[in-house]
Amino acid sequence: MPGKPPLLFDEAFLRKLERLSLVARRARSGYFRGERRSTRRGQSVEFADYRNYVRGDDLRALDWNIYARLERPFIKLFEEEVDQTVHILFDASASMDWPPHPAEHHKWNYARRLAAALGYIALANHDRLTVAALSGDAFTPWGPERRRRSIHRLLAFLSDLPAAGQTRLVPALTRYAGQTKRPGLLFLLSDLLTPEDLRPGLSTLQYRGHEIALLHLLSPDEVTPSLAGDLQLQDVETAARQDITINATVKTLYRQKFDAWQGEIEGFCRQRGIHYTLLTTDRPFETLVLHFLRQRGFVR
Template identity: 30%
Template sequence: MAAPLLDRQILERLERLTIRWQQSFRGLVGGHNISRYAGPGQEFLDHRNFHQGDDLRAVNWRAFMRLEKLFLKMFQVEPRTPIRLLLDSSSSMTASPEPGAGSKFDYARKLAAALTYVGLVRHDSILLQPFHEKLDDSHLASGGRHRFGPVNDFLSALEPGGRTSYFEMVRQFISAYQKPGLLILVSDFLDDGEVLKPLQYLADFGHELMLVQVWTDSDRSPNLKGDVTLTDAESGGSLEISLDEATCQAYTEEFDRYAGAIENLALRSGGRYAGFSTSVPLEEAIFSALNQAGADLQRAPRSA
């Protein structure tokens, strides 16, 4: 068994959260996660008064014996909306803030582990789908929190590598997963080719996007001066360039514009966006930054 990606303290805090989605997907149970109905279900929510035409099988007969009034038991429908988590495993994710420190990929897979654990606690099923220029082998996480061990092992065994191609990846994804659902995408969104158009295709095909962008501080604000040689982590190509303070400032501004364009795409299509540096402590990213950015990872409702 692989070493735990998340410590016990974080897992205990994650048990109080739930993943929510905004859309109601045609032909699927779910929508805003909580859907109430009368009859057998997974989780008791509440009672309501009986009305003519209601199903007598849902009546709380014990309450009737005590109160001589008819009440219906309301349950939470088990959501069947597909939840899929796309995890960027390309070579660009191998960048780290400093030698010996964890990489963007290490950070991203811990975020993926946290989000998957939240889903398992709420008995959701989440498909973990690593990708670079194509879709890699996936893992379906389901069955409750006790099935988190295989998730931990799957994510721990992943090795980042290869080039990024959002166009090719999205083409394969739309072909493989035609039923729309909640799509969580954890990536640095760095690609020599187009990124925004493929993401828009995902939204146009009915998927609700939750885009989580991670970067190192040097990705956004390079701490370099003078004549330097930059090497592309994916293609191996190099570029000689002269950097000064003004050039670095212009680069940071362009990076922020790009991140803003990704955020605007997510919000415009009815989705959500969260972006932060790997210098942000993992717990802060999970319990604060995601919520503040509108990712809507919220406290779970208490059971009755």
């Protein structure tokens, strides 16, 4: 397995995250679909933070003292207004550690960068964030946190995580659903390369009240293999070996099987109201994040 990727969380990447958070701050009202805000007035609520004024905001929430000092309008945020819950779960199995040499299209690096970007946007908007790595039939959690200053701890958590072994997604998701008390918007990042039927795990999360965004993450060569000839393939999770001759006929059959498998997953998600997106790691990362969030109304 590759070591900690040197460019995963460098300054250039952090600057990209900062730009994403600025976009999210301008769209704080309803930035996540399914967001629930308190409509109660006159209650005793705890002050949480400030954000930039956006046209249409309630002027009663303006901090006039800050405006007089900085000549810029800021809105006061209170605990009841910012207490949106976000969950980011990602598959930490050995199949995510692909291709075998660290590269731009490396799934594990890509998944952690995507988790970091989504997490940063949530923290920048003071949402209650929990991140969890799924491994075996359990999970390793980080959070819940909702303060922007927690981002460096989140980056350290993501950077230190290995991708190894097998992940049994259904029991891991079921266990997570049973141990989390607050449902919310839940991102699941995985290559879904598991022999088990994923549907019971997703159904359990929905039953618990989560709104699910399934990000199906694959490398380009898993969608369209470039291998050819007489080969011995080895499963990176089970170490099982298989001798095979790869030719044009085999590649055509593979693609047919892949399309049927991917289509079945997408069809189930559409039927159940789960947001499904197939992501390949050859897409430019920044373009992917901005397109994904804007397409689904997460950023305006």
